[in-house]
Amino acid sequence: MIETINKNIEIFISSLDGVSNDLVKAVINKSSTSISENLDNGHLTTNVCMVAASTLKLNPKELADNLEKNLNKLELYKEVKAAGPGFINITLHRKDFSSVLCRIIEAKEKFGKSNIGNNRKIQIEFVSANPTGPLHVGHGRGAVYGDVIGRILKATGSFVEKEYYINDAGRQIDILTASVILKIIQKELNGFFPQNAYKGEYIESIGKEFIINNIVKYDDVGSFLKDLSSDPEEEIDQIIVNLKRLDEKIWKLVKSFSLESIIKSIKNDLKDFNVDFDSWFNESSLGELSDSSSQISNSINKLKIDGMAYEKDGAVWLNTDSSGDDKHRVLVRDDGRATYFASDVAYHKNKVDRGYDDLINVWGADHHGYIKRIEASIEALGSNKKKLIVKLVQFANLFKKGKKVKMSTRTGEFFTLKDLIEEIGADAARFYYLSKQADQHLDFDLDLAKSDSKENIFYYIQYAHARIFSLEKKYKEMNPDLDINVEAIEEGLYKKCDNLIHEISKYPNVVNKSAVTLQPHLIIFYLRDLSQLFHSFYNDNHVLSESKDNMQSIVYCLSAVRQTIANGLNLLGIKPMQKM
RNA sequence: GCGCCUGUAGCUCAGCUGGAUAGAGCAACUGCCUUCUAAGCAGUGGGUCAGGAGUUCGAAUCUCUUCAGGCGCGCCA
Numbered sequence: 063m064i065e066t067i068n069k070n071i072e073i074f075i076s077s078l079d080g081v082s083n084d085l086v087k088a089v090i091n092k093s094s095t096s097i098s099e100n101l102d103n104g105h106l107t108t109n110v111c112m113v114a115a116s117t118l119k120l121n122p123k124e125l126a127d128n129l130e131k132n133l134n135k136l137e138l139y140k141e142v143k144a145a146g147p148g149f150i151n152i153t154l155h156r157k158d159f160s161s162v163l164c165r166i167i168e169a170k171e172k173f174g175k176s177n178i179g180n181n182r183k184i185q186i187e188f189v190s191a192n193p194t195g196p197l198h199v200g201h202g203r204g205a206v207y208g209d210v211i212g213r214i215l216k217a218t219g220s221f222v223e224k225e226y227y228i229n230d231a232g233r234q235i236d237i238l239t240a241s242v243i244l245k246i247i248q249k250e251l252n253g254f255f256p257q258n259a260y261k262g263e264y265i266e267s268i269g270k271e272f273i274i275n276n277i278v279k280y281d282d283v284g285s286f287l288k289d290l291s292s293d294p295e296e297e298i299d300q301i302i303v304n305l306k307r308l309d310e311k312i313w314k315l316v317k318s319f320s321l322e323s324i325i326k327s328i329k330n331d332l333k334d335f336n337v338d339f340d341s342w343f344n345e346s347s348l349g350e351l352s353d354s355s356s357q358i359s360n361s362i363n364k365l366k367i368d369g370m371a372y373e374k375d376g377a378v379w380l381n382t383d384s385s386g387d388d389k390h391r392v393l394v395r396d397d398g399r400a401t402y403f404a405s406d407v408a409y410h411k412n413k414v415d416r417g418y419d420d421l422i423n424v425w426g427a428d429h430h431g432y433i434k435r436i437e438a439s440i441e442a443l444g445s446n447k448k449k450l451i452v453k454l455v456q457f458a459n460l461f462k463k464g465k466k467v468k469m470s471t472r473t474g475e476f477f478t479l480k481d482l483i484e485e486i487g488a489d490a491a492r493f494y495y496l497s498k499q500a501d502q503h504l505d506f507d508l509d510l511a512k513s514d515s516k517e518n519i520f521y522y523i524q525y526a527h528a529r530i531f532s533l534e535k536k537y538k539e540m541n542p543d544l545d546i547n548v549e550a551i552e553e554g555l556y557k558k559c560d561n562l563i564h565e566i567s568k569y570p571n572v573v574n575k576s577a578v579t580l581q582p583h584l585i586i587f588y589l590r591d592l593s594q595l596f597h598s599f600y601n602d603n604h605v606l607s608e609s610k611d612n613m614q615s616i617v618y619c620l621s622a623v624r625q626t627i628a629n630g631l632n633l634l635g636i637k638p639m640q641k642m
Numbered sequence: 643g644c645g646c647c648u649g650u651a652g653c654u655c656a657g658c659u660g661g662a663u664a665g666a667g668c669a670a671c672u673g674c675c676u677u678c679u680a681a682g683c684a685g686u687g688g689g690u691c692a693g694g695a696g697u698u699c700g701a702a703u704c705u706c707u708u709c710a711g712g713c714g715c716g717c718c719a
Contacts, residue, residue, distance in 0.1 A: 092659090094659095099662090100662095103662075107662095109661065112661065112699085112700085113661095115699075116698080116699075116700095121699090122699075145662075146661080146662040147661065147662065147699080147700070148661085148662095148699095149661080149662065192719070229719075232719075233718085233719075234718090234719060295718090375717085376717090377717055378717095379717095388644075388645080388715075391717090392716090392717045393717095394717085395717045396717065397717085399717090401717065401718085401719090402718075402719050403717095403719095427646085427647075427712095427713065427714085428713060428714060429714085430645080430646050430647085430713080430714060431645075431646080431713095431714045431715055432714090433646090434645095454646085454647080456647080456648095456712090456713085457712095457713090497655085498654090498655070498656095499655095499656095501647065501648095502647075502648070502655095503647090503648080503712070503713095505654075507654090510654095510668095518681070519666095519667070521681050522667090522681075522682090524681085525679080525681055525682075526682095528679070528681095529678085529679060529682085532678075532679065533678055533679095536678060537678085540678095583656085584656095587655095587656060587657090587666085590656095590666075590667085591666080594666080594667095597682055597683065598682090598683065598684085600678085600679095600682075600683080601674085601680090601682065601683040601684080602683080602684090604677065604678065605678060606677085606678045607677070607678080641679090642679070642681065
C-alpha cells in the first residue's frame with residue numbers, strides 16, 4: 063500500500079513545473095510515508111510536501127492542498143487530507159486497513175520477518191570473556207545483546223554467525239593454572255597465597271575435582287617460594303616459571319583441566335541463559351610466534367612486508383595512522399613475546415578472510431580506546447575498516463535492596479550470571495538487560511525484576527499475552543462450532559479494535575528499525591505500548607458477553623495481538639507465558 | 643590534557659536520518675472487582691528537554707560553546 067502511495071506521490075512531484083528527475087528522487091528519498099502515530103491522523107502519513115517545500119523552495123501548505131486533491135481524484139483511498147504544517151493524512155478503505163489481520167493470522171510466527179538484510183553475511187562476536195572464572199552479571203548484558211541482535215538480523219534476512227572468542231592462551235591462563243595448583247597444595251604453604259592469583263571459590267573446587275583422579279606432589283615445595291619479588295606482578299610470574307620447571311607434566315595437566323572446566327561452566331551458563339553460539343574460536347588456534355607458519359606469524363609478516371609494521375626499540379610496531387589512533391601500537395614486545403593485540407590482529411584477519419560482509423564486535427564500553435587500533439590493523443591488512451562495526455555495551459550496575467552490588471574478579475567477590483538466572487529467571491533477566499539502549503549505563507534492580515507489582519514491565523507484557531491466551535481458550539470452549547479465523551472484522555461491523563489493529567500493523571517496521579539500528583530495546587518499548595492498548599481494551603470490553611458476530615471479530619483481532627506479542631518476545635529469546 | 647558516552651517530569655527511562663499539543667512507568671491524589679486473570683483500567687497534578695549561541699518555514703533532535711557526571715588513554719588482558 064505504501065509503495066502505491068509513493069508512486070502516486072512521485073508522479074505528482076514530477077508533474078510540478080521545472081522539477082528534474084534528480085530532484086524528484088532526492089525528495090522521495092528524503093521523505094517518508096509511514097503508518098501514522100495515531101488514528102486521529104489517518105492510517106498513513108507522509109511528510110513529502112514539507113520535504114519538497116524545502117528542496118524545491120515552495121509553500122508546503124499549498125503543495126499539500128494540491129496533493130490532497132490529486133490523491134483524492136484517484137479514488138483509491140477513503141479519505142486524503144492535508145493537515146498541520148503540510149502533512150498528508152490518508153485514511154484507507156476498511157478492507158485495506160484490516161487486511162493486516164489476515165496477514166498475521168496467516169503468517170503466524172513469521173509475521174514481522176522480512177528480507178531487508180538481503181542475505182548479507184554478518185558475523186557477531188560477543189561475550190568472549192576470559193576463561194579465568196565464571197561469567198558475571200557484567201557479561202550478561204553483552205551476552206543478551208549480541209544474541210538478540212543476531213536473532214533480529216536473522217529475522218530480517220541476513221545470514222548470521224555468532225562466535226565466541228576464547229582467550230585460551232597467554233599469561234592470564236598461566237595465572238589461573240598457578241592459582242589452582244596453589245590451592246591444591248595450600249596446606250603445605252603455611253597460609254601463603256600470592257596477591258595476584260585468582261581467589262574465587264571456583265578455584266578451590268576445580269582443584270578438588272582435579273585431585274580426584276590425579277596426584278599433585280612436589281618434592282621440594284619450599285624451593286619455589288624462595289626469593290620471590292615484592293612486586294605482585296613479578297611475584298606471580300616467578301611462581302609460574304618455578305611451577306612449570308618443578309613439574310611440567312603436572313602443570314600441563316592442571317592447565318588443560320582448569321581451562322576445560324571453566325569453559326564448560328561458561329557454556330552451561332550461556333545455555334541456561336538461552337544464548338547460543340554457532341562457533342567457538344580458540345585464541346590458541348592462531349598459533350605461536352615461534353612457529354613461522356602460524357596465523358599470528360603470517361599476519362605480522364604480511365604487515366612487515368607491506369611496510370605497515372616496523373621494528374623500533376627492539377619491538378615490532380603497527381602503523382595505526384589510517385584510523386587516527388593516537389600512537390602506533392606494539393605487536394611484539396622487546397622480549398620477543400606477542401602482545402594480546404597481536405593475537406587480535408591475527409584473529410580479525412582470520413575473520414575478514416572468512417568473507418563476511420560485516421563484522422560486528424560487541425565490546426564492553428571500557429574497550430572503546432581499542433577500536434581505532436583494530437580498524438587500523440584491518441586497513442593495514444588490505445581490507446576496509448568499515449566492515450568492522452563495534453557496538454559498545456555499558457556496564458550494568460546491580461542493585462539489591464537499594465544498594466549497589468560490588469564486583470571484582472580478582473578477589474572473587476561477584477554476582478555471577480548463574481546467580482542472577484537462579485534469582486530471577488533467564489527470561490526476566492534477558493528482558494531487563496534489553497530494556498535500555500546498550501551503550502548507556504543500566505541500573506539493574508533485582509528486587510524490581512522479581513517483584514509482582516505493576517512496575518514490573520516484564521510481567522505487564524507477559525500478562526497481556528496470558529490474558530489473550532486464556533480468552534481464546536474460553537472462546538473455543540464456548541463456541542466449539544465456530545472457527546476462530548473468521549474475517550468478520552473486515553466488514554467493519556466492530557470498530558473498537560481499530561486502535562489495536564493500527565498498532566500491530568506497525569510491528570514489522572519496528573523490527574526493521576531495530577535491525578538497522580541494532581537496537582533491541584525498540585521492540586521492548588513497542589511491546590509495552592501494544593500491551594497497554596490491549597489492557598485498556600480488555601477493561602472496557604467484556605468480550606465473552608458480546609454478540610456472536612462481535613465476539614468473532616474481537617477474538618480474531620486479539621489473536622493477532624497475541625501473535626504479535628509472542629513474535630516480539632520470541633525475537634528477544636523470551637518465552638511468552640500462557641498462564642500467570 | 644586528549645578521546646568516547648551521558649544530561650528530558652520528584653525517580654527510572656522512551657523520543658534524536660529535524661516535523662503535528664514533548665511521551666510512558668513508578669511515586670502523589672481520586673475512582674473502577676457478585677462478569678473473560680485487579681500482576682489490570684480510568685482520571686488529576688507534575689517539564690526553562692542542563693545553560694547559552696547558531697542553522698531552519700520548523701530544533702529535545704543538527705552545529706558551536708559552557709557546565710555537570712561516567713568511562714578510556716600500558717611493550718596489561
